[in-house]
């Protein structure tokens with residue numbers, strides 16, 4: 001696949017498209033074919049520091065623009081994204097591998113964050129609080145937190161960036177974004193759109209480097225950066241928290257999951273199968289909210305697993321740009337190796353493969369269903385991040401809630417039941433930041449996305465999504481005189 005002439009392949013600092021001064025680059029490949037798509041700059045620490053300086057210098061001007069101006073700019077950004085839907089969706093498929101229909105879904109999801117936060121820009125209300133001390137007035141105002149460091153993953157090359165720059169820009173913050181090394185091209189396209197939307201130089205800066213640790217260290221330790229927003233693994237999140245402690249930075253952490261997906265006896269089994277196809281196999285299982293453990297109650301176990309197997313057999317695995325392909329490759333060989341490990345471990349402990357179970361050529365792994373999985377299997381504790389649906393059997397609600405919550409993670413959880421009492425009980429008992437009752441779909445710009453436990457903290461999207469990019473300041477007023 002040749003690179004289109006207008007494809008951006010450079011970093012974007014202070015309104016300029018730049019290569020590394022050293023001339024060093026690293027390669028971006030298509031995970032479906034292994035072909036080289038582009039060479040992108042391998043920036044040095046000095047160059048990353050230059051991006052921080054640009055964001056620092058741009059902050060006074062951008063933060064002083066009116067909320068209405070920021071709203072209009074974000075709406076321009078949104079409209080420009082939609083005008084380029086076809087091209088930018090193909091770019092997502094090219095660098096990430098997800099099928100074009102999924103990539104188009106991601107592109108629109110990505111744009112929707114700009115639209116949502118355009119509206120939030122003008123709603124950053126403060127408060128007036130009655131004073132307990134006579135003669136005083138207590139006002140609360142919201143202000144942009146300052147320069148924000150943003151680190152995003154490869155599984156949503158576009159949407160994880162807009163989910164963070166949307167609220168940052170709306171609040172009046174400036175940003176240094178670390179593009180994912182596997183998928184930096186969608187991030188570059190977003191910077192081009194930012195330029196066209198009239199976002200001034202220095203407000204958004206995009207850095208690329210093979211040395212992710214170096215960039216993360218700069219963003220976490222630099223005193224100018226007031227907040228870091230990270231989406232990625234729990235292990236890396238913990239390291240970033242440690243690094244950020246030297247400057248007590250405000251953090252948002254959207255980390256790993258181990259989502260339970262529970263099907264109770266009273267569920268609509270066909271709906272539960274449909275939900276599992278999305279919750280488990282979306283992006284070939286490579287999302288933080290993907291179901292990782294499927295618990296099915298005795299009475300419906302055989303029906304559910306048979307129907308799930310039949311549905312998975314219909315998947316068409318291949319290059320996401322080819323017509324009819326429903327599931328693409330995994331991002332790289334390490335991701336495939338993890339699925340292999342989880343399947344082999346479960347099978348060695350007694351699980352049976354009903355569909356899939358084999359690695360293909362390159363980065364492909366067949367979408368797989370395992371039945372009779374014992375709770376001792378590795379996959380019960382460890383997020384696969386791949387197309388593997390391990391099905392466990394359970395008898396009672398109490399038993400399954402213990403199993404579902406027996407994990408240090410708490411991002412998303414799913415369950416199917418038509419008993420309204422059970423719906424409330426389970427929703428309240430499930431230890432996750434997001435609970436889906438009778439749905440396998442959850443992602444929207446309007447919801448507070450985020451986890452609890454070791455899945456992190458902070459909410460992205462929704463009316464709560466602005467909070468992390470603002471400070472809440474008290475302005476107390478005295479000396480106001482007496483009433484007439």
Ligand code: SIN
Nearest residue numbers: 155231287288289443
């Ligand atoms: C993620 O995998 O981190 C995000 C998933 C989503 O927004 O749907």
